[in-house]
Amino acid sequence: MKLTQDQIRARFRGRDVRMTPQRAAIYRALAERLDHPTAEDLYRQVRRAYPMISPNTVYYTLTVLKQAGLVHEVNYWHDRSRFDANLALHHHLICLGCRKIQDVTDIALDRLKIPSHGHGAFEVMGHRVEFHGYCAACRRRARRRSARSGH
Amino acid sequence: MKLTQDQIRARFRGRDVRMTPQRAAIYRALAERLDHPTAEDLYRQVRRAYPMISPNTVYYTLTVLKQAGLVHEVNYWHDRSRFDANLALHHHLICLGCRKIQDVTDIALDRLKIPSHGHGAFEVMGHRVEFHGYCAACRRRARRRSARSGH
DNA sequence: ATGGTAGATAGTAATCATTCCTAACAAGGA
DNA sequence: TCCTTGTTAGGAATGATTACTATCTACCAT
Numbered sequence: 001m002k003l004t005q006d007q008i009r010a011r012f013r014g015r016d017v018r019m020t021p022q023r024a025a026i027y028r029a030l031a032e033r034l035d036h037p038t039a040e041d042l043y044r045q046v047r048r049a050y051p052m053i054s055p056n057t058v059y060y061t062l063t064v065l066k067q068a069g070l071v072h073e074v075n076y077w078h079d080r081s082r083f084d085a086n087l088a089l090h091h092h093l094i095c096l097g098c099r100k101i102q103d104v105t106d107i108a109l110d111r112l113k114i115p116s117h118g119h120g121a122f123e124v125m126g127h128r129v130e131f132h133g134y135c136a137a138c139r140r141r142a143r144r145r146s147a148r149s150g151h
Numbered sequence: 152m153k154l155t156q157d158q159i160r161a162r163f164r165g166r167d168v169r170m171t172p173q174r175a176a177i178y179r180a181l182a183e184r185l186d187h188p189t190a191e192d193l194y195r196q197v198r199r200a201y202p203m204i205s206p207n208t209v210y211y212t213l214t215v216l217k218q219a220g221l222v223h224e225v226n227y228w229h230d231r232s233r234f235d236a237n238l239a240l241h242h243h244l245i246c247l248g249c250r251k252i253q254d255v256t257d258i259a260l261d262r263l264k265i266p267s268h269g270h271g272a273f274e275v276m277g278h279r280v281e282f283h284g285y286c287a288a289c290r291r292r293a294r295r296r297s298a299r300s301g302h
Numbered sequence: 303a304t305g306g307t308a309g310a311t312a313g314t315a316a317t318c319a320t321t322c323c324t325a326a327c328a329a330g331g332a
Numbered sequence: 333t334c335c336t337t338g339t340t341a342g343g344a345a346t347g348a349t350t351a352c353t354a355t356c357t358a359c360c361a362t
Contacts, residue, residue: 030234035252038231039231062232070238072235073232074233074234075232078228078229080190082189082226083187083193083224085178085182085221102186103185106266119253122282122287130281131278133274
């Protein structure tokens with residue numbers, strides 16, 4: 001998907017993100033890739049056009065774009081490994097507030113299949129479903145906060 | 152779920168994992184928790200009974216248990232953050248061989264709901280499905296390798 | 303178009319999870 | 333009980349990410 005500078009500018013404007021050549025390059029690099037690159041992947045790619053760019057700028061730009069909703073961070077749990085001794089097939093409820101995780105067991109979720117078209121060559125060994133949202137405690141906390149601030 | 156020392160010993164035996172007091176403590180700590188603790192969480196818990204234990208032992212034990220299949224690492228992508236400029240709802244095919252990621256779009260997957268029972272207080276904002284397996288290239292590679300080794 | 307200001311950039315240094323290396327140690331079979 | 337091989341714990345190394353900060357720049361108001 002080729003993006004013009006103006007398209008990028010418009011998207012940034014729409015989310016109140018300041019436009020710089022580095023930011024445009026980072027966003028373009030990300031938007032034109034079909035995989036899900038790391039910050040370092042993007043750094044290496046953008047550096048070809050901007051040899052002076054620092055990894056720092058890439059990291060900072062990504063957090064800005066993320067907050068603005070222009071970019072998604074694909075993996076919530078990237079910071080640390082998490083382990084589980086429950087070997088039974090199950091799925092997860094991840095709280096975006098406190099990051100606590102609950103298990104969900106449900107046969108319907110266990111039976112999912114990838115749509116056949118296009119992925120025939122991929123051999124599926126397993127799958128997992130993540131639900132993201134807010135747990136009861138975090139919802140209570142948010143409600144109390146907004147009440148105090150004089151809704 | 153209370154585990155006796157003998158139950159743990161039996162599980163370790165069954166997978167040819169050498170039993171040590173530290174390992175039993177780490178495994179017990181993990182098995183008795185409902186959330187999905189990090190290595191550090193386990194370290195802090197086990198240290199109460201084994202003040203001399205090192206984080207190192209926890210990490211090493213977890214890799215051993217993981218290889219033995221006694222424990223799962225819940226998040227594949229923990230090593231680095233990955234980003235995506237595609238904001239449309241979609242899901243992922245993750246290759247366990249080369250870690251490449253393909254997008255999957257499918258309305259049936261988009262419509263999943265958590266089973267109502269038990270999780271009523273959790274407010275779901277979104278969800279994502281990950282399929283794990285082997286891509287065409289990695290399957291070819293594996294087939295070639297096993298052919299060469301004189302299947 | 304210009305100037306001022308808030309925000310962005312790019313270095314360097316710090317942090318933090320995890321891995322590497324290794325000498326002392328212990329599990330478990332003979 | 334003894335031997336061998338795998339395990340432990342410490343310290344150092346690695347590698348991704350963040351913090352700090354002086355300089356610079358986008359962009360709004362004039």
